[in-house]
Amino acid sequence: MHIEDGILPAQACAMWYGATALFVYPGLREIRRRTRENLSYKPFLSMVGVAVFVISAMHLPVPVTGSCSHPCGTSLAAIIVGPFATAVVSSIVLFFQAIFLGHGGITTIGANDFSMGIAGGISGYLCWRLLRRFKAPLWVAGGVAGFVGDIVTYMTSSFELALSLHGNVPLTRQWLIFFAGYGPTQLPLAVAEAVFTAAVLQVMYNRRPDLLPGVKGTGNRPAITGKAEAEGLE
Amino acid sequence: MEEEKKEHGEAEDTRWFDTFTRWMLVIMLSMLFAIFAVSKYMDMHNMQGGGTDDTVNAMASRLASARAHPFVNLPGDAQVGAFSVANFFAGMIVGHNWKKLFGKDKK
Numbered sequence: 001m002h003i004e005d006g007i008l009p010a011q012a013c014a015m016w017y018g019a020t021a022l023f024v025y026p027g028l029r030e031i032r033r034r035t036r037e038n039l040s041y042k043p044f045l046s047m048v049g050v051a052v053f054v055i056s057a058m059h060l061p062v063p064v065t066g067s068c069s070h071p072c073g074t075s076l077a078a079i080i081v082g083p084f085a086t087a088v089v090s091s092i093v094l095f096f097q098a099i100f101l102g103h104g105g106i107t108t109i110g111a112n113d114f115s116m117g118i119a120g121g122i123s124g125y126l127c128w129r130l131l132r133r134f135k136a137p138l139w140v141a142g143g144v145a146g147f148v149g150d151i152v153t154y155m156t157s158s159f160e161l162a163l164s165l166h167g168n169v170p171l172t173r174q175w176l177i178f179f180a181g182y183g184p185t186q187l188p189l190a191v192a193e194a195v196f197t198a199a200v201l202q203v204m205y206n207r208r209p210d211l212l213p214g215v216k217g218t219g220n221r222p223a224i225t226g227k228a229e230a231e232g233l234e
Numbered sequence: 235m236e237e238e239k240k241e242h243g244e245a246e247d248t249r250w251f252d253t254f255t256r257w258m259l260v261i262m263l264s265m266l267f268a269i270f271a272v273s274k275y276m277d278m279h280n281m282q283g284g285g286t287d288d289t290v291n292a293m294a295s296r297l298a299s300a301r302a303h304p305f306v307n308l309p310g311d312a313q314v315g316a317f318s319v320a321n322f323f324a325g326m327i328v329g330h331n332w333k334k335l336f337g338k339d340k341k
Binding site: 002003004005006007008039040044046047052057060061062063066067068069072086098099100101102103105106107131157161164165167178181182185186207208211219226 | 293297336
């Protein structure tokens with residue numbers, strides 16, 4: 001999902017930057033508010049950022065297709081620190097990946113953040129909330145969130161490319177063509193991300209439930225992640 | 235007695251091969267083993283192992299009739315160097331904050 005510089009036209013880059021800013025701005029406000037409430041929030045957020053950086057740079061070989069791809073980790077981040085804060089964290093992650101690893105690009109940070117940090121994070125987060133509302137076990141809700149967030153990220157990336165480059169080909173067809181480039185390798189990795197997300201959430205619940213917002217039995221006010229997400233989920 | 239307790243506590247704190255370390259090593263080695271095994275299999279079957287991002291970017295470049303290029307490009311091994319520097323310091327900071335943030339809640 002790391003679209004490189006030079007592929008999207010300038011207008012598309014600007015549009016995706018604008019769309020991303022709509023989520024990053026409230027994310028920055030949220031981070032500022034929570035930092036005032038709890039001084040540990042900022043280092044905790046940095047840790048989540050490190051995790052997203054590593055997970056989304058971890059190219060794993062998939063023998064079925066003979067190619068490599070990476071999970072995203074933004075569903076997990078959105079569950080732990082909230083979807084808007086995840087949009088901010090992902091934009092920073094994508095900047096460093098662009099300059100250090102040559103993954104993605106500077107002009108495409110908006111588009112890449114929209115697919116990974118926003119679409120992936122929010123879709124995973126919504127799955128988590130929905131399933132937890134229906135009393136699904138923690139590992140099931142986390143697993144589904146990880147899987148859906150991963151696939152939605154790549155579907156959004158394909159859409160971003162198709163929207164700018166479909167030319168005379170119908171948009172849906174071009175979208176499917178791009179997704180066909182990602183899909184076969186990404187499906188097994190989405191399953192791996194589901195397992196990983198479920199495992200991390202379960203370990204967090206066992207070791208430090210206070211870090212996990214909105215889970216029954218973790219107290220009224222999670223120590224770091226704030227009160228907002230805990231409400232309505234208990 | 236108290237001194238002995240203190241010494242024992244310090245020994246616990248400085249014991250490097252503890253449960254956490256063992257688990258981390260087990261997970262890391264399992265993942266590395268899986269990566270090496272899969273890579274060997276792919277190599278034996280003449281699979282390139284290229285990234286899907288690159289494949290799709292190349293496909294999109296052809297459609298856009300433009301060559302994808304990184305805005306910032308570190309040549310050759312400079313990329314590994316820059317990444318290692320960033321990794322080292324990030325690792326130190328993560329290690330420094332890890333216990334404060336994720337240490338098992340004594341309560």
